[in-house]
Amino acid sequence: DAKTxxxxxxxxxxxxxxxxxxxxSTISGNEYVxxxxxxxxxxxxxxxHGLKNNETNEMxxxxxxxxxxxxxxxxxxxxxxxxxxxxxxxxxxxxxxFGQGTRLTINP
Amino acid sequence: DTGVSQNPRHKxxxxxxxxxxxxDPISEHNRLYWxxxxxxxxxxxxxxxxxxxxxxxxxLLSDRFSxxxxxxxxxxxxxxxxxQGDSAMYLCASSPPGLPGGYxxxxxxxxxxxxx
Numbered sequence: 001d002a003k004t005x006x007x008x009x010x011x012x013x014x015x016x017x018x019x020x021x022x023x024x025s026t027i028s029g030n031e032y033v034x035x036x037x038x039x040x041x042x043x044x045x046x047x048x049h050g051l052k053n054n055e056t057n058e059m060x061x062x063x064x065x066x067x068x069x070x071x072x073x074x075x076x077x078x079x080x081x082x083x084x085x086x087x088x089x090x091x092x093x094x095x096x097x098f099g100q101g102t103r104l105t106i107n108p
Numbered sequence: 109d110t111g112v113s114q115n116p117r118h119k120x121x122x123x124x125x126x127x128x129x130x131x132d133p134i135s136e137h138n139r140l141y142w143x144x145x146x147x148x149x150x151x152x153x154x155x156x157x158x159x160x161x162x163x164x165x166x167x168l169l170s171d172r173f174s175x176x177x178x179x180x181x182x183x184x185x186x187x188x189x190x191x192q193g194d195s196a197m198y199l200c201a202s203s204p205p206g207l208p209g210g211y212x213x214x215x216x217x218x219x220x221x222x223x224x
Contacts, residue, residue, distance in 0.1 A: 043199050043215025098150030
């Protein structure tokens with residue numbers, strides 16, 4: 001399973017773009033990068049995933065570097081409801097292996 | 109189908125008692141996972157089923173823990189002779205067949221266990 005490294009915490013102003021970095025230098029060529037988030041007292045929620053190309057959906061964008069050693073999750077217009085712990089996960093064999101994640105706080 | 113359902117939401121038990129949690133996955137999902145989460149930590153993988161077959165168990169799953177998924181639908185997680193260190197949130201997730209291993213997990217809201 002690829003090990004990922006994320007900052008412990010980040011702050012962002014409401015309405016601004018939140019950019020959450022993740023290092024996954026040991027990721028192998030066929031392992032996806034997944035992002036999940038967990039709002040207090042709820043189960044984790046799937047956000048987005050990617051392999052090589054950048055991806056965008058209704059929640060976020062995922063930018064993966066060409067060497068695949070790092071990625072950035074972008075929440076384009078952060079709201080107070082985006083306050084949560086965000087997990088960057090390198091796909092393991094048929095299961096997700098969570099790290100500590102980044103605690104993102106959106107400030108009014 | 110409203111998602112992954114876990115019962116009970118909260119359980120308080122005395123040390124040494126047995127407890128059982130239930131997870132009802134999304135009906136068309138053939139994969140089911142159990143995780144444990146303690147305060148301030150990310151969820152830790154415990155075990156994984158594909159249909160009724162238990163395919164992987166973490167070393168975290170001691171002999172006191174057992175999980176079943178008898179008909180490939182709902183699953184139960186039993187903890188025997190509970191200890192205070194078992195206090196945690198127990199999360200269940202399911203995912204559909206035919207997709208990359210981490211895609212589209214749907215998690216339940218968890219069962220919070222407190223051992224006193």
